[in-house]
Amino acid sequence: MQTYGNPNVTYGWWVGNAGVTNKTNRFISSHVGHTGVIAFSAGATTLWELGRYDPSVPMGSQGLVFIQHLASMGLGFDEAGVWTGVGVATIAIFHCIFSLVYGSAALLHALAFSEDTQDSSGLFAEGRPEHRQAKRFKLEWDNPDNLTFILGHHLLFLALGNVMFVEWARYHGIYDPAIGAVRTVFPGYGDFGVIWSHQFDFLTIDSLEEIMMGHAFLAFFMSAGSVFHIFTKQVGEYTTSKGAGLLSAEAVLSWSLAGIGWMGIMVAFWCAGNTTVYPTEFYGEPVSLQFGIAPYWVDTVDPQSSAWFGHSSRAYLVNFHYMIGFFNIQGHLWHALRAMGFNFRRIPQALTGLSGAQS
Structure with a gap:
């Protein structure tokens, strides 16, 4: 800091x-x-x-x-x-x-x-x-072995969360808008090639099997990362390219804000048009992207006189996620620059000097 x-x-x-x-x-x-x-x-x-x-x-x-x-x-x-x-x-x-x-x-x-x-x-x-x-969970910013150990435990719990969701869909079932009913879904844990093929068109996924396979893939990927980070140590000299002098509370905060920000923006685009994850029965019809001072989404049909801002749940859910994501990314840039040593106090000083030079 x-x-x-x-x-x-x-x-x-x-x-x-x-x-x-x-x-x-x-x-x-x-x-x-x-x-x-x-x-x-x-x-x-x-x-x-x-x-x-x-x-x-x-x-x-x-x-x-x-x-x-x-x-x-x-x-x-x-x-x-x-x-x-x-x-x-x-x-x-x-x-x-x-x-x-x-x-x-x-x-x-x-x-x-x-x-x-x-x-x-x-x-x-x-x-x-x-x-x-x-004592092993003490945050030591200049100790990569300590930080990777803590990161591994975070990944472990995230992996368990994905496993729980996959198993929930397997035994209890989730709502399938294609049939308008709750059904069990379990595509298995091994066929990750299907997910790999959706790297650039994941927003168009319309199959619950593929959605759950994505969570299964995340469970596997995060579990592997968890084992790696918990049981491995820094290899070779701890150099700047590996984080020496850059790892700090402010840097970690900036990365966290970046993750939250991009997830918010991704959810906004996903919710805007995907009716498998966000069924029209529950969220309303897909919304349309518009541009003004900033991007925003509007309802494509009358949300039947909604008593809440006059918009569908999908419309304000999408806009809220996008705005929250946008401002989190601004926070990421602020804290990332500070973590890299940028002194924001130089900005008003530079502006003052520029104003004096012009006068």
């Missing part, structure tokens, strides 16, 4: 991750707490949407988003295959309860543990296996 020549800089409560740059447990606390906020907002908003849902009006015209995603996963259907919201309230309450669990874990890391896992005092006594294990 740049300090602009002040090695003893301090941060206020409002500066976000900057205040936990070299405090691993505080870093974990802030992220677990953030997860709790997300879980609570998902659960609470789902309950709110369920409470105002009107079965006589198309779901895509009611300003809803959360219950559509649950419906797409095959949740909320009765035994006759009609979407009634059965069990959705349970899922929402489950999220609210787990938000308390995440919140408690955040407080535990913030109050009971030491600020840095390297010190790992508190509940773990010096010399105990738990103490030694916790």
Whole structure:
């Protein structure tokens, strides 16, 4: 994190991750707490949407988003295959309860543990296996072996998430708009050649088998990456091309923002026209791309007098993801340049000098 020549800089409560740059447990606390906020907002908003849902009006015209995603996963259907919201309230309450669990874990890391896992005092006594294990997750920015070890565990949990989704589609089933019903989908874990052929036309995929195969591929790819990063060490000298002098909290933040940004933009284009992942029954008809000051999407048909901004769920879901993705990429560029040493304070100085030269 740049300090602009002040090695003893301090941060206020409002500066976000900057205040936990070299405090691993505080870093974990802030992220677990953030997860709790997300879980609570998902659960609470789902309950709110369920409470105002009107079965006589198309779901895509009611300003809803959360219950559509649950419906797409095959949740909320009765035994006759009609979407009634059965069990959705349970899922929402489950999220609210787990938000308390995440919140408690955040407080535990913030109050009971030491600020840095390297010190790992508190509940773990010096010399105990738990103490030694916790120390392995200390963020040491100039230690590539430490960072690759942590990255490997992140990839492991992402791989498990993909496996869970594939197995969910295999045993429970997901909604197939081609037949208008929930069905089980399991293309297997091995035929990745199909996914390889969709490198440039993935937005046009209209088969649930190929969609689930993509998740199976991600599970395999991330599992392989997880094993590689957990059990391997830096090969050869730690040079600038391998990250020496570049790895920092600000650099990691910039990469995270880039990932979120590009995912947001990709989802926007995917949601805009793909009716297999985003069925018209739940989101409304595909939307059309327009250009003004910035790209935006508009409904191609009347969303039947929607009471929510007058747009379909697909329209504002697409636009929201694009705007969030766009601003996250701007944040990525800002933090990436700072991580590379660019001093933004030179900009107003240069502009002042330019103005003085012109006068």
